[in-house]
Amino acid sequence: MFDHVTIRVSDRAASEQFYETVLSALGIEPTHRSEPYTEWRDFSLATADGSNDVTRRLHIAFVSPSRAHADEFWRVGTAAGHRDDGAPGPRPQYGDDYYGAFLLDPDGNSAEAVHRAAMRDDGGVVDHLWIRVADVDAAARFYETVGPYAGFGLRRRTPERAQFVGESGSFSVVLGPPTEALHMAFSAQDDSTVEAFHRAATDAGYRDNGGPGERSVYHQGYYGAYVLDPDGNNVEVVNHNRPRL
Numbered sequence: 001m002f003d004h005v006t007i008r009v010s011d012r013a014a015s016e017q018f019y020e021t022v023l024s025a026l027g028i029e030p031t032h033r034s035e036p037y038t039e040w041r042d043f044s045l046a047t048a049d050g051s052n053d054v055t056r057r058l059h060i061a062f063v064s065p066s067r068a069h070a071d072e073f074w075r076v077g078t079a080a081g082h083r084d085d086g087a088p089g090p091r092p093q094y095g096d097d098y099y100g101a102f103l104l105d106p107d108g109n110s111a112e113a114v115h116r117a118a119m120r121d122d123g124g125v126v127d128h129l130w131i132r133v134a135d136v137d138a139a140a141r142f143y144e145t146v147g148p149y150a151g152f153g154l155r156r157r158t159p160e161r162a163q164f165v166g167e168s169g170s171f172s173v174v175l176g177p178p179t180e181a182l183h184m185a186f187s188a189q190d191d192s193t194v195e196a197f198h199r200a201a202t203d204a205g206y207r208d209n210g211g212p213g214e215r216s217v218y219h220q221g222y223y224g225a226y227v228l229d230p231d232g233n234n235v236e237v238v239n240h241n242r243p244r245l
Helices: 012-024 067-079 136-150 191-203
Strands: 002-009 038-040 043-047 058-063 083-090 099-104 110-115 126-133 153-158 161-165 170-175 182-187 207-214 223-228 234-239
Touching (some): 002 126, 012 038, 012 043, 012 110, 067 083, 067 099, 067 110, 083 110, 136 161, 136 191, 136 234
Parallel strands (some): 058 110, 126 170
Antiparallel strands (some): 099 110
16 A cells, blocks of 8 residues: 655664664665665655654554564663553454564554454564544545545545545545644655646645656656645555556
């Protein structure tokens, strides 16, 4: 579902230390490190700056190969002095076989290791996100508008929550003090889908954050477009223009 999810951090060294410690317990190692970003496949972090604020009030869950891996995620995190946000154990409110362990990253975001039978198996490490929003109806309308171009659709809706799912992975918009400064990118298979995404969003009155075009700063052929959701988070659809394997 996710091409990539990027968070901005207040202290890059502290956040890298946190995520390297806990993700290694899940068998997830960094795949790229440069001045702008450190990446773990479809998850990355970068330093906040004058143009990009710190990401706050996000819940991000990572794929755990087993319950024992989730236990180790929590154990090594708390042993390193990171804050507990929920000890390992079943969470039947989320599913009959749902097993999770929760920690807080240095900026207070909730990071989870989750294991259940229906896990994504496409190589991505982000299982799901919970994004706090000021108005669930407004957020749901936005994501229903862009979903056909970004490869996800609405699965479940309550007054305080809307869940969107793709072929693998999911995210939910949940009523509460809004998540800030999140970047989510979704994959497209051609440039025309990127253009249609941007056109549909801006025609519906949502805020442009970068029109369709090539961003060779990332790599040759990287063709993306950006809009802001109602809470100001940056949503992208990107075609990498690389041969399919």
